[in-house]
Amino acid sequence: MTSNQRLSGIIMALSAAIFWGISGTCAQFLFEQKQVDTAWLVCVRLLIAGAILLGISLSRQNTDAFAIWKNPSEAAQLLLFSIFGMLAVQYTYFYSIRLSNAATATVLQYIGPLFVVAFYAIKHRRWPILAEYASLLLALGGTFLLVTHGSFEKLVISEQALVWGVLSALTLAYYTIQPVQLLRKYDAATITGWGMFIGGLVFSFFVPPWKTSGQWDGATWAAFLYIIIFGSLLAFYFFLTSVTRIGATTASLLCSVEPLSAALVAVLWLNVPFGKMDWLGTACILLTIILLTLGTKPRKTSAQNNPA
Incomplete structure (x- = not known):
């Protein structure tokens, strides 16, 4: 691999x-200032982005996008991933944004890798290492x-926002x-x-995509x-x-700047209040990702480790 390829990988x-x-x-802008419905946005985003990705996959040579449906067991796994993985993580994340803001919701979602580590620790019956x-x-x-700004007496976000943020991390x-195999x-x-x-097709039975809000x-x-x-097609392709070009470990570590970008844009564009305690909490959670990435043995997981 040339230095130019590595540099392009880092930039991507x-x-x-x-x-x-x-x-x-x-x-957040669509929810707060344009009154766009959360469920509708999730449904339409999944349908459009999914259709385009499938179209790209079908256009590739030596790729049979329908092969997975020929195996009942794999088809069942795909359905589980679509509903309880893709749809669930999209909806919980966006609804967490509606209840709080993009910066807080994104940071809360980034405790998700810790649940991944806990799952594998239980599965393989091993104690966590020091980095974990x-x-x-x-x-x-x-x-x-x-969520508290250091106070033991009250939350600075609603209890609902905290619950949905943690649900976003779990999903x-x-x-x-789930889709590793x-x-x-x-x-x-x-x-x-x-x-x-x-995921979008299933959700459309509950949220008609043709009824805009x-x-x-x-x-x-x-x-x-x-x-x-940008937030779906190009982000996925670039990642x-x-x-x-640079490996999953380095790519995942570099993607830790996502909460920072969400926070900065939310503060500068939407005037979201983000004080010292918020930045300190964000830094702690980002250090979590760095430790998990550098201090543990890489595992084969989902190709796109952030669905936001």
Whole structure:
């Protein structure tokens, strides 16, 4: 690998993280200022992004996007991933944004990798190593600072926002773990494309995508298209490409800038209050990701470790 390829991989991983972070802030803008329904946005985003990803997968040579449906067991796994992984993580994350803000919701979701570590520790019946214990303390401390600002008497976000933020982290962990076997056999774009499209299709029975909500003007369309194009398609493509050039460990570590990008854009664009305790809590949770990435043995997980 040449130095130019490695540099391009680093730039792509950072770009993917920034795209994801800004996407969350665009969602907050649509919820707060344009009254766009959370469930509708999730449904339409999944349907459009999933259809385009499937189209890309079908256009590739030597790729059979329908092969997975020929195996009942794999088809069942894909359905579980689509509903309880892809759809669940998207909805819990966006609803957490609605209840709090993009910065807080994104940071809370980033405790998800800690649940992944806990799952594998239980599965393999091993005690966590020192880096994992340190990550646990940092994650708990960071979350405490983020939601209480250091006070033992009250929360600075609603209890609902905290619950949905933690649910977002749990569904992120499931999203990361559940499709491992499928991703060892099938192309990541195919699995993600099917996951998005099926998740959106299932959700459309409850949230008709043709019934739009909110105030639609130029700013609404700009934020909506950003979420679809940059926050879904390009972010996913850039991250996958970066993994092939710099490896999953480095790419995942670089994607830790996502909460920072979400926080900065939310503060500068939407004037979200983000004080010293918020930044300190964010730093603690980011250190968690760094410790888990550098201090533990890499495992094969979902190709896209952040679905935001």
